[in-house]
Amino acid sequence: xxxxxxxxxxxxxxxxxxxxxxxxxxxxxxxxxxxxxxxxxxxxxxxxxxxxxxxxxxxxxxxxxxxxxxxxxxxxxxxxxxxxxxxxxxxxxxxxxxxxxxxxxxxxxxxxxxxxxxxxxxxxxxxxxxxxxxxxxxxxxxxxxxxxxxxxxxxxxxxxxxxxxxxxxxxxxxxxxxxxxxxxxxxxxxxxxxxxxxxxxxxxxxxxxxxxxxxxxxxxxxxxxxxxxxxxxxxxxxxxxxxxxxxxxxxxx
Amino acid sequence: xxxxxxxxxxxxxxxxxxxxxxxxxxxxxxxxxxxxxxxxxxxxxxxxxxxxxxxxxxxxxxxxxxxxxxxxxxxxxxxxxxxxxxxxxxxxxxxxxxxxxxxxxxxxxxxxxxxxxxxxxxxxxxxxxxxxxxxxxxxxxxxxxxxxxxxxxxxxxxxxxxxxxxxxxxxxxxxxxxxxxxxxxxxxxxxxxxxxxxxxxxxxxxxxxxxxxxx
Numbered sequence: 001x002x003x004x005x006x007x008x009x010x011x012x013x014x015x016x017x018x019x020x021x022x023x024x025x026x027x028x029x030x031x032x033x034x035x036x037x038x039x040x041x042x043x044x045x046x047x048x049x050x051x052x053x054x055x056x057x058x059x060x061x062x063x064x065x066x067x068x069x070x071x072x073x074x075x076x077x078x079x080x081x082x083x084x085x086x087x088x089x090x091x092x093x094x095x096x097x098x099x100x101x102x103x104x105x106x107x108x109x110x111x112x113x114x115x116x117x118x119x120x121x122x123x124x125x126x127x128x129x130x131x132x133x134x135x136x137x138x139x140x141x142x143x144x145x146x147x148x149x150x151x152x153x154x155x156x157x158x159x160x161x162x163x164x165x166x167x168x169x170x171x172x173x174x175x176x177x178x179x180x181x182x183x184x185x186x187x188x189x190x191x192x193x194x195x196x197x198x199x200x201x202x203x204x205x206x207x208x209x210x211x212x213x214x215x216x217x218x219x220x221x222x223x224x225x226x227x228x229x230x231x232x233x234x235x236x237x238x239x240x241x242x243x244x245x246x247x248x249x250x251x252x253x
Numbered sequence: 254x255x256x257x258x259x260x261x262x263x264x265x266x267x268x269x270x271x272x273x274x275x276x277x278x279x280x281x282x283x284x285x286x287x288x289x290x291x292x293x294x295x296x297x298x299x300x301x302x303x304x305x306x307x308x309x310x311x312x313x314x315x316x317x318x319x320x321x322x323x324x325x326x327x328x329x330x331x332x333x334x335x336x337x338x339x340x341x342x343x344x345x346x347x348x349x350x351x352x353x354x355x356x357x358x359x360x361x362x363x364x365x366x367x368x369x370x371x372x373x374x375x376x377x378x379x380x381x382x383x384x385x386x387x388x389x390x391x392x393x394x395x396x397x398x399x400x401x402x403x404x405x406x407x408x409x410x411x412x413x414x415x416x417x418x419x420x421x422x423x424x425x426x427x428x429x430x431x432x433x434x435x436x437x438x439x440x441x442x443x444x445x446x447x448x449x450x451x452x453x454x455x456x457x458x459x460x461x462x463x464x465x466x467x468x
Contacts, residue, residue, distance in 0.1 A: 063457075065447070066414050069449060072438075076432065080438075154321055157323075159323070161326050185333045186334060189326065189329070193318070193322045193326060196321070
């Protein structure tokens with residue numbers, strides 16, 4: 001055991017690099033996912049069929065085919081068509097597309113949950129569509145969607161462990177290397193899982209703060225108790241969140 | 254090698270039997286995993302309702318730990334640790350335990366959604382605690398959880414490809430093996446994706462209908 005600890009301490013600098021790769025994928029994938037989610041979320045709401053149709057098809061396609069298949073498809077098959085991407089880019093694109101499709105349902109549901117009167121009031125003030133969305137509708141929908149997006153972010157982090165199989169040196173890779181050095185499966189994998197847990201915990205914490213800020217900007221802020229700030233909220237499956245305010249686990253997968 | 258086009262229909266047909274074989278493994282894993290998840294999830298939800306903090310605090314930590322760490326790493330961990338257990342058993346058990354942590358939340362919400370009056374009525378009828386749960390609360394709570402169960406089944410179905418890491422030949426692994434043998438991934442992996450879509454999309458429509466009917 002003391003040898004194990006020594007091996008672990010020797011590998012701490014490498015852990016820094018590994019965490020960086022995992023975080024790059026998580027944050028990069030999440031940013032791409034948010035952009036896709038907003039585009040597809042609004043696209044799925046429009047009355048125009050030639051926008052709504054393709055948006056729905058893209059959403060159902062990326063939700064319906066597994067993340068694993070998408071990632072390896074981008075890695076193995078896309079080069080056949082002449083698109084060769086860096087492994088890191090493949091991981092970010094695959095995670096962003098897959099979770100972006102899930103998140104678009106969150107965006108769509110949250111926007112639908114903003115009371116109709118808000119749209120009408122903004123129209124009465126002669127705001128343009130973009131102005132209405134940016135200043136009135138989206139800030140309210142944003143506060144609703146953060147808890148569900150936080151769950152998706154954790155799912156995305158967990159999905160990023162797959163990147164080890166497309167040659168990326170992430171936390172999963174570090175765990176495998178630690179096992180090779182210590183020849184102790186239990187120790188190395190427990191260490192690896194704890195690293196993932198800490199990252200997930202910090203991300204959840206950051207999202208709790210973001211939610212608090214979003215609520216305060218709407219004038220609905222309450223000072224959260226320490227327990228609320230540091231606690232892990234019980235999560236319904238993030239991926240299933242279909243409409244805001246649906247019962248836990250509700251919505252179509 | 255067919256140089257005229259990138260996509261070769263002949264190859265697509267050739268790989269299909271392997272993939273269907275893999276699909277049946279995928280479905281078996283999903284069914285067995287969901288049985289574990291729905292039973293264990295209920296037990297977790299019930300255990301979390303006990304007033305003893307000595308039980309709930311450690312349990313909540315374990316549940317959060319499993320829920321917030323990657324399924325893929327958990328699978329490989331258990332597979333390497335319990336070398337004598339065959340991969341497919343590790344596969345559906347780890348899937349089941351991972352999803353039990355999700356399902357426990359569904360049950361919790363389902364139990365909390367049973368109106369308070371139901372508890373009071375059971376008390377008024379002088380029902381024993383066990384009977385209240387069995388005859389009054391759980392039948393209503395479980396009805397609330399059915400859409401969640403269906404959705405998680407679909408979600409688990411799409412996560413079974415992770416089992417490739419512990420050499421279970423489910424549908425994705427079958428496609429990947431074919432690709433590795435023929436140096437041509439395009440038909441195999443595309444077909445795998447389309448088969449996933451072909452199963453999960455209609456199922457999700459069914460679940461959505463069930464959800465509307467039960468609501």
